[in-house]
Amino acid sequence: MATVHRWTGLEARALRLALRLSVRAFAEHLGVAVRTVSKWEKLLAGTSPRPDTQAILDTALARADTAVHLRFETALSAANRPGAGVARRIITTVPRAWEFESWTxxxxxxxxALSRQNFTVSDALLGRWLTRFTPLELDEKGLYLFARSTALLGDLRRDRGVVLGPNSAQHSYLTAQSIFIxxxxxxxxxxxxxSLAVVAEMSGKLEIAARHYDALAxxxxxxxxxxxRARLWVGTALSKAGNYDHAGRVMLDATREFADLAEPDDWSVAHQKLALAHRGAGDLSKAVHFISIARGGGAADSPLQRVRLDTAHGHILLSDPATRDDGRxxxxRAATMAARYGLSHQLRSIEGIKARERGGIRPPAVTRETST
Incomplete structure (x- = not known):
């Protein structure tokens, strides 16, 4: 929630707008004269309420709900944008203490929001600050927040499947990286x-991704x-390149590490990737074994993870003529959820699996060895 260390007419006007009150109604809400509010509206940052009125404004803001706080911050942000007239000339664009708190x-x-694939909310929260400030305006604390916001924007774009180009995950990650350097x-x-190695893998540069993962491991x-995680992704890149035996050994090593670290989500994801590696190798029994563990594990119940699990499960079921209809x-179901949440990379992957199945491309010879 926002706090104001020193009220001026500018902050008072922003609060009135956030509360969606007229000048007269706002004066009544605070218990002050209408002419006092009119003075704030006219002089903005050029006037400051008396100490007792400062306390009244503090109370009014503190009692406001979350929606009012968001509108209050947005109104102040708008006053800082180019073309905002007098307010722009009076106010500095360097964040004040309460703005750092709100940004955090x-x-x-x-x-x-991003963990739930609520991209609209996440994008709005990040964009509020990334469009308001530039790195040249910020001190070290502001730069850190700017870099963290930009890195999260990269995660958002990656999850949406926008990995390359001027408005992509790669661009966001490189920008954030330069600031952290x-x-x-x-x-x-x-x-x-x-994160950039993940982008390389998603864009099909498997050898480059594997080398980066190997170094970072x-x-x-x-x-x-x-x-x-880097070791697990080494295995993922190897599996995509068809080196299934080596991939399985690397993934098992990462799985044991996640178990030792008590990281159930990563442990479950590792089993999902192991299942796909064994499917690729043609060992359907082990693939079914590992995907069952992944589906019953501790992975976060997010739309993205459900899509990934269903995609892996469906791919495995599709590999066996006896379960092909179940796989489809x-x-x-995975495609419907991917489309609903805007998970375009996952949707392309699902459509690719379906296209290969329709074209009659089958996995290597399937064995049914009992998994251990």
């Missing part, structure tokens, strides 16, 4: 190197969990 809160809310935060720089700048039904 919005980042946390954007992370939650400037701020000398090695862990964040390495995390973005990992032993990179001390990353946490133990991130290094394990599961893939149809």
């Amino acid at each position: 809160d919005d980042l946390e809310r954007a992370v939650v 400037q701020l000398d935060i090695p862990r964040r720089v390495a995390q973005l190197e990992l 032993a990179d001390d700048r990353l946490s133990r969990r991130d290094r394990a 039904a599961v893939l149809d």
